Amino acid sequence: MGNEKSKQASTPPQECAQWRRMTWGNTEKERLMKEIRNLKPPGEEWSEFRILMHGQISAGKSSFLNTVGSIFQERIVSRAIVGVGSTSVTKKFTPYRLRDKKTGSHLPFALCDVMGMETRDGQGTHPEDIISAAKGHMKDGYEFNPASPLKHDPSEKPPVKDQAHCIIYIVAADQLSILSDNILDKMKRVRNELNDLGLPQVVLLTKVDAACPLVKEDLCNVYKSSYIKQQIQRCSQKIGIPITHILPVTNYHEEISLNDDIDVLTLTALLQILHFASDRFENVLQGFC
Incomplete structure (x- = not known):
């Protein structure tokens, strides 16, 4: 019986029928x-999406930001400091605006790191x-104090341009099974x-290549991996985010070229996230929020 359990535990993740349509290349x-x-928020008074x-910690938050920056700069970049230890290296609230090498202009969004x-x-x-x-009370450069959160006037309502237009939960696929109850409680509170x-609200399921050998062998297998599909389902149950709002990614972490x-x-x-942010603006324009 013990040998049978060991054999089952070591069974590699299985390939299954592709469960999301995807075009590569x-x-x-x-x-x-x-x-x-070419995306921009609906309405002339808004200039960018705030994400x-x-x-x-170490789930890949800052790495995702650097990966997006790398793509549009056509080289590996390091805008945000990436931590590898047991404490966060991000100390200040920083909305990063990324420049597009092709146009020389900033892209139509800010990725806000905490x-x-x-x-x-x-x-x-x-x-x-x-x-x-998320509500727009936090000024750029605000320095975090874990023991004392920001105090603000609860009656104050910041303008829509200062609010977040989509929230991303960064969750590492190879750490999902050991995500502590305390972390989950904090996420659910938010x-x-x-x-x-x-x-x-969206979940980015990072490090899918580290979590699944099939995906590590070929990233194009991500939507053919039964294991990644199961992890997305578990993530939905744990955090309470719909499966359609959970997106697997892998960040640049050892590569030196794209x-x-x-x-x-x-x-x-990223495009799906920006579409959801655009939906937020449409709801504001129609007076729903």
Whole structure:
């Protein structure tokens, strides 16, 4: 019986029928880049989408930002410092605006980076700080204090341009099974508060290549992997985000040159996020929030 269990535990993830349609290759990469460049919020008073990223330390939050920057700069970049230890290296609230090498202009979005979440209370970003940033109360450069979240006037309502237009939860696929109850509770606290605001919320499931040998062998297998499909389903159950809002990616972490497969997967996720952010603006224009 013991040998049978061991054999089952070591069984490699199985390939299954493709469960999401996906187009790969450089032509698709160029198409996605063009569509993202041409996006803009509906309404003349808004100039950019503000995307707020948060998640557990070392899940790949800052790495995702650098991966997006690398694609549009056509080289590996390091705008955000990436941590590899047990504490967050992000200390300040920073909305990164990325420049497009082809046009020389900034892209139509800001990726807002915050301190990573930690398991113990009093360490890492406080859930109230994430909520404050999403509502638009947090100024650029605000320095996080895990023991004392930002205080603000609850009656104040910042303009829509200062609010987050989509929230990204960064979750590592190879750490999902050991995600602590405390981290999950913090994420759910943020989610419940932001649900009341009608803010679209997305999970980026990072490190899918580290989680699944089939995907590590060929990233194009990501939507053929039964294991990644199961991880997305588990993630939906744990955090309460619909499966359609959970997007697998892998970030640049050891490469020194660009890879079309990484780029296409990243751009596909980014475009979906920006579409959700655009839906937020449409709801504002129609007076729904």
